[in-house]
Amino acid sequence: MKRYKSLLLFLVASTLVFQFITPEYTQAGTLNHKxxxxxxxxxxxxxxxxxxxxxxxxxxxxxxxxxxxxxxxxxxxxxxxxxxxxxxxxxxxxxxxxxxxxxxxxxxxxxxxxxxxxxxxxxxxxxxxxxxxxxxxxxxxxxxxxxxxxxxxxxxxxxxxxxxxxxxxxxxxxxxxxxxxxxxxxxxxxxxxxxxxxxxxxxxxxxxxxxxxLSIKGQGAAYLTLTDITPFSNFKVIRYVAKELYDRGIPFIAVAQPVFSHLKSDAMLRYLNVLNELQSRNGALFIGSPVVYKTDVNDNQLLQRQMDAFINTLADHHIAPLGISSQNYWLFDRQYRKQGLGFFSAVINTENDAHLYWRDKTETALVKETQLFSLPFQQVVSLNLPEWAQLDLPMNTALTYSITHFKTMSSIKQFLKEIDTYPITINDFMRNDLETKSSRHHIEQKNGEIFIDGAPINHDILKQIELKKQKIQKKKSQKQIIFARQNRFLILLFSSVLVLFIVFLLISRRYYKRKYLKD
Amino acid sequence: MYRILKNNSLSYNKIFHIFTPSLIASLGIGVVTSLLLFVPPYKGVADNGDFFRVAYSNGLYYLPHYDSNYFGYFVRQYGLLNYYNENGSTYFSSQSLFIQLSIMLNRLFFSSHIFDIRFQAVIYVLLLMIGIYLLVESLTCMATNVLSGYFVAGLTVFIFGDSAYTEYFNSLYSESTMYVSFIFIAAFSLLLYRNRYNNLLLVILYTVSAVIFVTLKQQNAPLSLIFALFGMSFCMINKNRFFRWTVVFLMLVILGSGVMTYHFISDEFNNINQYQALTRGVLLNSKDPEQSLQSLGINKQYALLRESIYYQQYSTVGVNSNELRKGLYDHYNFVSISIYYIKNLDQFVDLLNTAAVHWFDVRPMAMGNFERSSGYAFGAHTSFFSGYNTIRKLIAPGRFGFIVVFGLLVSGCYLFSFIQAYRQKKKRLFIRFFLILTFLLLGTAATMMSIIGDGDADLSKHLLLFPITFDCMITMFLSDLITKHVFKNHGIVNRKQDRTRRREMQENLPSTPVLEDL
Structure with missing residues (x-):
């Protein structure tokens, strides 16, 4: 009994002691840790x-x-x-x-x-x-x-x-x-x-x-990200790099710029073919935020309509955009959040440009389910890590590399060599669970598979999106033919009248001189 | 100066001598324009985004909530930068002279922190009054009928006082400077034709007006050639060697100002024009845009940019990006586009006809005229004193062929007086015919250059020179019709005798006719 009493006393005493030595800073239970x-x-x-x-x-x-x-x-x-x-x-x-x-x-x-x-x-x-x-x-x-x-x-x-x-x-x-x-x-x-x-x-x-x-556990994942893919890029280079990365087993993210007009033209279809091939080479497709030139707050949600049309066009051709790459200030703008970022659950967070086009600024940023920090790959390589070292990044990072740097074959080979040799692990983005929603399509990525409206996408790279050759039909309507003939007739008539007029003028001048200017 | 009316007393003549048609026209236009610009609700033209570089490079900045007024409401007040302005040297234009002058007046009479754009309007109104005075003076100083002079004055006020022109005075658009300087150019040319004032002074003033006009914006730079060419005809006025060399020198100054304007134009302007020359020009009406691009040696993927404008709110690539510079801008220029249009004349004619539809769109329909505080709807337009603009738009055929026919008609009518002057060896009188040809050339050149240089983008702004030249021709033609001088030349004023006559009138002596009759 005495033994139990002393044990009890010890427990009470230690509890009291621990009360005084608990750290001053504790996590507040009621406030949001994030x-x-x-x-x-x-x-x-x-x-x-x-x-x-x-x-x-x-x-x-x-x-x-x-x-x-x-x-x-x-x-x-x-x-x-x-x-x-x-x-x-x-x-x-x-x-x-x-x-x-x-x-x-x-x-x-x-x-x-x-x-x-x-x-x-x-x-x-x-x-x-x-x-x-x-x-x-x-x-x-x-x-x-x-x-x-x-x-x-x-x-x-x-x-x-x-x-x-x-x-x-x-x-x-x-x-x-x-x-x-x-x-x-x-x-x-x-x-x-x-x-x-x-x-x-x-x-x-x-x-x-x-x-x-912030007590965040675990290492960040690094994702190789090819940026500045536009409809005007060199498609041969893009295809070549994608194939090389695929052959080396290196997954990547491809950031493609959106197109907002002529979505059914041949040029657009060629662009879609390239994006389709990137997707087929184990590339996760992201849409780059469009270049903003001015702020017109009375534009009737133009950005939302344009982005929706582009996402629908991609999905119609079995291309699945999994996220968006945008400047950081978009997260602080209510309108960009809704009209641009609202479609996606994943965002690559890039540096702000010198000039920012605010629409509806707030003090608090949006938080997305998946957010990647962007870091230029060349900057990371410039750290000159020794061979035995392994670079572990503290946060999920998109190591960006612009395809505009691929000017010559040697620059492409240099890039591939750096990817192969630099001591950093490139992760596969396809392992994340993501979601993209547009007005007509629902795109999901789950367990490494991509689904568009519930159906898995076809990764067959040989299936090219057929170009619709728009043959120029030189159809002339009946009306045009009549007016064309009428025009020619009138031109002929006026010209002949003018010529006749000049002839009469010359003849009459001679008679006038003969009659009135006789000296 | 008027012919003495048979039954009128000297005092009656004196009234007509004081309240001349030119004075009446000047006062009339002053009243009309002042009612438009200075009487509430104030009218002006709203910003479409173009004001930024003009405002900031002249030391102005936007006050809070400016953004919500774009396109819909004109803004009367701007902030005045009082410290270092890092945008100071980004904009080269003669328009800055007038803005700086108005800022000086603003600081003197109003505020050193807030700029009221009406101070600029005051300067333009005064200049317009002087310009109209000189113009009407040149048209009516030899009127055979006093009433016809006043009729011409009224006509001039009706045409040039139209609010579609004068509402620009309450804005930072360069159209206001363009309008006023062109009226001076026309006035000085006609005064030279009439020998109304000192020839050398008029030539110098003509040069100053032309230089202001040419250095206003990039698209006016090539017009320096036309002004200089026309100005060379002034050499025929006087055989004096000093006078002729001075004229040559001054015309070289005009040419030089054109070259300088090109040199100082920023890359951004070049890019704007180059971009839209392709997307809103070559590609716009092309039946096969990819083929058109390939003929210019450009990647056919750029067909996606068809119909886009430089100031697109959201675009795929930056219009100033390296990608566009290397892939697009480096592959074509003004010359290659001109050659393209020569090879594809049907496309060019289509575009010219598109331009012809917009010839008389002086008032930009996309921009409102009222202030937000006036209570008018977003984008509302004024209809105050805009009868002429309305009539002109209604009757204009909207085809390029119209200007060809009109030009032939008008120049054909004036050809008789030119031949007459040629026979009489009165070379001064050639100026009127050359002026008509210059107006036609300016209007046509402005249309063609705006199509080649910028496609159909911002046509109403780029084509402003056409309605101005057209209105000058119409005014000249109608006033000559009224004063019966279409097929014959006006009398040249003998300025010595005119001075004698004025002195006699003041001394109430019987005055002597001063006309050098033909």
Missing amino acids: KVLVVYDGLSFHTAHSDNVAYIVRQLTSMGRQVTLTDLAHYKSKTVNEFDNIVYIVNTENNNNLSGKFENDLIQYKGHFFQIGGSLISKYSNLLRLRTQVASGTTRMSVHDQELEQILRGSDTRYISDGKGTLLGRVSMNGQKTGSIGILNEHNHIGYMANLTNNLSLKLLVADLLKKW
């Missing part, structure tokens, strides 16, 4: 940090997070309380000009916090016992404990000299180890990245940090 608030101080155009905000937003949306974006100037009080996760991006070195509202809210904030750039806010800096320094000039950096030598040029580089937590991204200057770029606290609830510029290694590092911070 919502992230991104706050930034400024966009810093024409600096090395100009891409930071767009990149982080793209990263987070590719990780399946619903991002709400705001800057300090427009930050509303108590907003942080609606989110479990806050990312704060500092693009200016002097970040003492924090918005008072944001700073006050952070003092009481209990959720997860991640800061990129600038000096870490004092509340979190104290928790991490952080010490940072600034290195001038050229620095060499390595990440993931791999010697991915990247030289950070230009202005001063802030780095972490000491902190309590997991330190990532070694920074060394002139061969001497000096510190790290990133840190996560013990439970991955507080994160800090001292520096972020337009540098791929830093970008991959911040992706890795964010992934750990």
Whole structure:
């Protein structure tokens, strides 16, 4: 009995003790874990940090997070309380000009916090016992404990000299180890990245940090993605590359630009033939977002009608578009979401162009079931990984390669060689479950099979879509013949009258002179 | 200057001398245009997307909610950029002179933050009044009947005061500058024909107007050749060597301005025209678009672009992309398209007939005339003082052959006076006939060049020169008909005697006739 009593006492005591040592930051049970608030101080155009905000937003949306974006100037009080996760991006070195509202809210904030750039806010800096320094000039950096030598040029580089937590991204200057770029606290609830510029290694590092911070498990899958396929591309090259990839057993995604007019013409049918062949060579077909030239909000849902017509045309010819590739800002626009992205369950998230054509802007991005982060393949290859290394990407990534780069046979061979030799695993997109819906068709991909309206598609590449030769019938209607003859008759009549008139004029002039100008 | 009426007193003549038809016409057009532009509800022309480069390169920016007014409502106010403008040097056009002048006036009298486009309209209205004064002066200064002069004045106001022309003054379209500068060109040419003012001054002013016209936009650049060629006829006015060399020099200036305009045109403009010359020209009426493309050495897949315009809201590829540059733009130009049309005349004639249907579409039907605050429907048009435009559209046959027949008729009528002048060796009087030929050539050339250069895209804007030249010819013809000078030349004004006469009138002395009768 005494033994049981002491055991009971021990259990009670340990429960009480554990109550005091549970971490301060807990996952809120009532709030949505997938919502992230991104706050930034400024966009810093024409600096090395100009891409930071767009990149982080793209990263987070590719990780399946619903991002709400705001800057300090427009930050509303108590907003942080609606989110479990806050990312704060500092693009200016002097970040003492924090918005008072944001700073006050952070003092009481209990959720997860991640800061990129600038000096870490004092509340979190104290928790991490952080010490940072600034290195001038050229620095060499390595990440993931791999010697991915990247030289950070230009202005001063802030780095972490000491902190309590997991330190990532070694920074060394002139061969001497000096510190790290990133840190996560013990439970991955507080994160800090001292520096972020337009540098791929830093970008991959911040992706890795964010992934750990968001507690996302598993490695990202990489998909080879051929882009810029248009009806005006070199079809021979496309067919050749598709065949080579198929023969090597390399699956790929093909992003084809949509066509909105003359959908029954011969030129369109030739384009469909090429897309059909790409699909037959184990290519997953995505539609590229159309090029937007202007914003006319009174266009009567033009985009939706045009996209629907194109998807229907593809499906009519047993070609299954499985997703769309669009610029990141489309996810933040209500009209583009509905009229462009609404057909698909999969999106490839690409960088924004310089000029954005907003229609109905919101602060919160759309989340799709399948989202891929796009990264140019050439940038990844430029990392110069050693042969023994294997590049694991932190998120699902579309490694894009534009077919416009295939100018010569040697460039194609170079590309194929890089695909074969680079230490990265190319995954098969066909394994994902996807859905595309248009007004007339329902396209699904399940367990590696594609179905259009419930029926599996035919992968037979020899079955070409028959070109309808439109013979020009020189049919002249009866009316045209009569008018043509009438015209000729009238022309002849007028010409002869004119000639007669001139003749009479010449004759009469002679008589006139003879009669009236006699001297 | 008028012939003395037999039964009229000197004071009666003085009234007619002060309230001349030209003054009446000028005031009349001022009143009509002011009612249109400055009296609520204000009228103008809505933006179709073309204002952007004009506005931003001149230091203007769009105020909030501007986007919702596209096509439907004209916007009266714009923001004024007060700091560094990175778009400052992207737009080369003489239109900027007038915009900058109006911005100066705006800052002086209104605001340094908000630009009211009516300040620009004020400048154009004043210029129009001066231009109409000079034009009517050249048409009526030798009127045999006083009333006929006033009739001509009324006719001029009716034709040139039409709101289809003047509503452009409240917009950033270049049509307003084009309209006003062409009236000056016509006026100065006719004043030279009449020897109304100092010849050298008129030639210089003609050159300035022509340079403003030519440097307005790219499509006007080739017209510098026609203006220069016509201007060379001024050498016949005066045998003085200095005068002749000055004329030659000034005509070279006009030619040079045409060359400069081409040089400063941005790639984007070239691409716009080149793109639409193919998609809205060569491919539009082609029975076999792929065959047409292959004849130009272009990939037949581009047949998919048939009927598309440069400013398509959603397109397959960017119109400025490398793909189009290498696959399309590098394969053809103005010359190859001209050769194509020579080989396919039926297609060219079809397009010319399409253009002829739009000859008199001065008022763009796609753009509204009222402000949103006026309460009018989106895209509503004004019918204020647009009788002439309505009549002209109704009676126009809409075929290219019309201009051929019309041209033959009018030039045939004026040929008699030309032959007469030739026999009398009065070379100054050749100018009227040459002017008629120039008008015909300008109208026809503008039509052909817009088809070859841009297909049938934006025809109503590209063909504006045709209705202006047509209206100038009609005005000249009708006024000569009224004053009975179609088949015979007007008298040349003897300016010395005219000055004597004016002095005599002021001193109430009996005045002497100043006409150099033919």
